[in-house]
Amino acid sequence: MLLKDANILVIDDDEDVLTALRLLLKSMVKSVQVNKNPNTIQSLLEQHQIDIVILDMNFNGVVHTGNEGIYWLNKIKSFNSKIDVILITAYGDIDLAIKSLKNGASDFIVKPWKNEKLVDSIKQILLQKKTVKAPRLESLSGEKIVGDSAVMQDVFLKISKVAPTEANILILGENGTGKDLIARAIHDNSNRKNKPFVKVDVGALTSTLFESELFGYKKGAFTGANENRMGRFEAASGGTLFLDEIGNITLGQQVRLLSVLQNRTVTPLGSNDAIDLDIRLICATNLSINDLADESKFRKDLIYRINTVDIIVPPLRDRGSDITLLCHHFISNYAEKYFKEPFKLDPEFIKKLKDHTFPGNVRELQYTLERSVIMAEGNTLKANDLVFSAIESAQKPQTSKIVNLEILEKTAILNVIEKNNGNISKSAKELGITRTALYRRLNKYDL
Numbered sequence: 001m002l003l004k005d006a007n008i009l010v011i012d013d014d015e016d017v018l019t020a021l022r023l024l025l026k027s028m029v030k031s032v033q034v035n036k037n038p039n040t041i042q043s044l045l046e047q048h049q050i051d052i053v054i055l056d057m058n059f060n061g062v063v064h065t066g067n068e069g070i071y072w073l074n075k076i077k078s079f080n081s082k083i084d085v086i087l088i089t090a091y092g093d094i095d096l097a098i099k100s101l102k103n104g105a106s107d108f109i110v111k112p113w114k115n116e117k118l119v120d121s122i123k124q125i126l127l128q129k130k131t132v133k134a135p136r137l138e139s140l141s142g143e144k145i146v147g148d149s150a151v152m153q154d155v156f157l158k159i160s161k162v163a164p165t166e167a168n169i170l171i172l173g174e175n176g177t178g179k180d181l182i183a184r185a186i187h188d189n190s191n192r193k194n195k196p197f198v199k200v201d202v203g204a205l206t207s208t209l210f211e212s213e214l215f216g217y218k219k220g221a222f223t224g225a226n227e228n229r230m231g232r233f234e235a236a237s238g239g240t241l242f243l244d245e246i247g248n249i250t251l252g253q254q255v256r257l258l259s260v261l262q263n264r265t266v267t268p269l270g271s272n273d274a275i276d277l278d279i280r281l282i283c284a285t286n287l288s289i290n291d292l293a294d295e296s297k298f299r300k301d302l303i304y305r306i307n308t309v310d311i312i313v314p315p316l317r318d319r320g321s322d323i324t325l326l327c328h329h330f331i332s333n334y335a336e337k338y339f340k341e342p343f344k345l346d347p348e349f350i351k352k353l354k355d356h357t358f359p360g361n362v363r364e365l366q367y368t369l370e371r372s373v374i375m376a377e378g379n380t381l382k383a384n385d386l387v388f389s390a391i392e393s394a395q396k397p398q399t400s401k402i403v404n405l406e407i408l409e410k411t412a413i414l415n416v417i418e419k420n421n422g423n424i425s426k427s428a429k430e431l432g433i434t435r436t437a438l439y440r441r442l443n444k445y446d447l
């Protein structure tokens with residue numbers, strides 16, 4: 001990352017230090033925020049994209065132990081471990097310096113500092129940083145999957161493991177959680193990325209259309225078949241076939257699909273010639289795995305066939321800090337799209353956003369923020385600029401459908417470890433199990 005792209009936050013109770021650092025850095029970096037009060041750190045990190053915090057170690061001017069600095073350093077790291085922190089103190093205590101580095105500080109500077117040394121330290125830190133600001137999965141189509149929460153990091157890890165394989169994938173998640181985006185990311189990160197990605201919303205196909213659309217037909221196969229038509233299975237040859245809303249197909253359609261997948265051939269309607277299949281199959285549904293396991297609705301043999309690996313995409317309300325991360329992502333995209341200056345976010349705006357349950361998940365967040373950007377008067381988004389969709393709010397949030405015990409346990413473990421900043425002893429205590437039991441589970445879930 002380059003110096004000119006960096007966003008810096010300076011926290012020091014000495015006004016002179018704040019002024020000096022703002023003047024020094026203003027012309028070199030993308031943005032400098034300064035504040036006297038460390039209690040504002042959390043809301044500043046929520047409101048602004050910050051890459052480095054320059055943090056004073058002594059705030060009350062009475063106790064010069066530096067412990068306040070370490071306290072705030074830990075707070076910043078638990079908010080987002082990827083933010084670098086440079087600690088600054090008038091007391092060049094080597095023990096304290098080592099302690100702060102052990103606690104995750106990236107560097108330590110003694111007052112009065114030399115400007116070149118401070119700028120050098122910032123440059124060194126930036127050299128290690130990638131230009132991509134938010135943790136995200138890249139895709140060829142240019143769309144980014146943004147997410148920093150433990151549950152989404154887990155999803156990203158799974159995607160990167162399964163993408164290069166030929167495994168059939170089943171993606172489960174409520175509407176608007178990003179299943180489509182994930183299916184594309186799997187394709188774009190697979191060996192089939194230069195071949196077609198074909199999406200079919202099978203849940204919306206009538207029974208007659210289901211066969212003609214998927215398998216294709218020969219001229220004269222039925223009334224209205226005026227020419228040969230290639231089916232979607234054949235169109236996806238060499239690439240990926242994405243069957244969306246798979247949970248909505250009838251039992252009869254399931255039998256047809258299963259026979260094609262078992263035989264690895266497809267025969268267009270009106271033809272006697274079977275065509276060999278060369279597809280990677282990805283399916284998605286907003287039904288839970290439990291609903292799918294109901295044999296009166298879904299054939300078990302088909303589930304096994306389409307579900308070599310499942311990816312469960314959690315609802316947005318269970319993703320913690322992702323809401324603010326996605327908020328910054330969408331607002332900066334829409335500000336650019338609608339030719340507006342970059343927006344500042346009022347703390348009340350963030351609070352209102354975080355208090356909402358988002359029954360429509362990321363899609364609802366995205367459209368809500370687009371509306372806010374379009375309607376905003378000034379360049380600060382306030383709580384009033386946030387109007388939630390009446391249609392989505394009229395629906396009760398779907399109760400979380402993750403009823404698989406193992407997934408619940410794994411999610412709980414990841415959340416607690418993230419909360420405790422990776423500290424295993426503290427996490428084990430909070431989970432009510434021993435360290436050994438926690439290690440055993442980490443092993444079991446490959447964490």
Ligand SMILES: Nc1ncnc2c1ncn2[C@@H]1O[C@H](COP(=O)(O)OP(=O)(O)OP(=O)(O)O)[C@@H](O)[C@H]1O
Nearest residue numbers: 144145146147174175176177178179180181362363
């Ligand atoms: N993690 C994410 N980062 C950035 N954008 C996202 C993310 N998740 C979803 N989106 C955006 O939200 C919108 C809805 O996502 P998508 O269509 O993939 O959801 P879905 O689960 O397939 O929805 P449905 O079940 O209704 O088909 C899209 O515009 C997508 O680009």
